[in-house]
Amino acid sequence: MFNCIPLWRCNRHVETIDKRHCSLLYVPDEIFRYGRSLEELLLDANQLRDLPKQFFQLVKLRKLGLSDNEIQIIPSEIANFIQLVELDVSRNDILGIPDSISHCKALQVADFSGNPLTKIPESFTELRNLTCLSINDISLQLLPGNIGNLSNLVSLELRENVLTFLPESLSQLHKLEELDLGNNELYSLPQSIGHLVSLKDLWLDGNHLTEIPAELGNIKSLLCLDVSENKLEKLPEEMGGLVSLTDLLVSQNNIDSVPESIGKLRKLSILKVDQNQLAYLPESIGNCESLTELVLTENQLQSLPRSIGKLKRLFHLNCDRNQLLSLPKEIGGCSSLNVFCVRENRLTRIPSELSQATELHVLDVSGNRLTHLPLSLTTLQLKALWLSENQSQPLLTFQTDQDPKSGEKVLTCVLLPQQPSDDKGSDNLARCGGMESLVNDIANETWDNNAVNRTSVIHFVDGDDDDDDDDAGTLLRRATPHPDQLKSMKRAAENLRNDMNAAKGLDSNKNEVNNAADSVTTSV
Incomplete structure (x- = not known):
């Protein structure tokens, strides 16, 4: 015989509800019965437009996901969520953030990206526990002047807005490790940016910067710096102070030279300087002993420094579309080189020492002026050798021939000698x-x-x-x-x-x- 269970026991203790991708038009009433225990509510990727007042009685919530809906208004009752730690309302139709959000004192992670917002209220900076803030792609024009009050902020994402300048108080974010300012309207950076001593990742791509302040070299902890797609004409010599830097991206600028201090970046792994005006690389590049990827495409280089042979870890080297007349024989010292591209240059010969790069698998020399290839290349385990863009296969059948000038044995095929590139x-x-x-x-x-x-x-x-x-x-x-x-x-x-x-x-x-x-x- 079954005994009746009391009604108060029927109300189960539920802490998490996941209703993502359920095509919801409104918040289900069943959710409200768990108001005393619910801590995590995920309603992302639905068709919600309104949040009823009863919704804000879920005062135990610690994580709330409302991204990818059609919400237009965040009611002032959001102040009831005093225990809320994570809030994601990205990609909605929200026009404004209420000042009452300052009562959410426990908030640590907030994402307002992809909304038609134009500003962040000053009261927002009272959220002193905030560690991660994402406000990407919202047409933000100004940052709150007192943003420095968010002293615990570790990550700040401001990508794809219309920011024209940064407030000085930004330099007070001494715990900030990640700052994304890509695709804005910045024309300059404050010198005080050098005070962000904990910064590890800095994205400034897609702006209008004409120079980088020398003070940036003070950020000893910086690992990744992206200043591509700007209007930079040079890099400061102080860049050598970024001793922890592993990734340096300066593509699509007007830079005509790399500072000698680049050699101090012993931990640098990726260097991309493509689509600039480089006329030469400094010999100090050979001191970047950790370099694995070097991209120099579309510059005005006529030669490579001999010190490039010191880059024992270099895996990928791309020098396409330059004006290279020759390659240094020291290139064979790049013992880890796997992909080497020198397409569309003015090379008339390939040094036989290249065969010393025993890990080389892909060699692209199409669009040059080569009359033959060195016989020593037969010792390499090449998987692709490109002599022409319209090759039917990555490897061709070669014959041994004799160079009439030097008398040495060389390799030739139907595509050699190459036609002068005009x-x-x-x-x-x-x-x-x-x-x-x-x-x-x-x-x-x-x-x-x-x-x-x-x-x-x-x-x-x-x-x-x-x-x-x-x-x-x-x-x-x-x-x-x-x-x-x-x-x-x-x-x-x-x-x-x-x-x-x-x-x-x-x-x-x-x-x-x-x-x-x-x-x-x-x-x-």
């Missing part, structure tokens, strides 16, 4: 003699020669012939235009000739232009 010529080839290319070239009086001398990627050269006898020693395959392209070329030439004849102030160049157009018309 932006103008490659542009013409890419357009296949289209009308726009034709008009541009005739206007520059160079199309006729380019069209006659244009060759395919494949050609065969007799090494004993002189440059003057190229025609006799070279088998050329002419690039044949499509008939429609021939008609377009003819029309473009005739139109250009007529336009230039009708222009005023024709000088002696008139005859040359007409002759160029006539030759095209006749050939078509």
